[in-house]
Amino acid sequence: MEAFYQILFGLLAFIAALSAIESRDIIRALLYFLLFNVIVGIIMYALGAPYAGLFQILVYAGGVTVLFLAALHTMGGRIRK
Secondary structure (H helix, E strand, C coil): CHHHHHHHHHHHHHHHHHHHHHCCCHHHHHHHHHHHHHHHHHHHHHCCCHHHHHHHHHHHHHHHHHHHHHHHHHHCCCCCC
């Protein structure tokens, strides 16, 4: 049963990563990136690395996502040419 959850979370992480790459809307891509990092943190925790999983969720899902969001807010949400 544990292998089933590992495969399930692995597929969810893969789908979230592909969705983040392929999304045309930058905010939606950021949300998929957040989802991907949370899933990777859950996978690390389930594999027996609770501190690595916690840092993954805190640093990447929390900090990096907020930094990307702040950069988008500063740019006005569009790419300047």
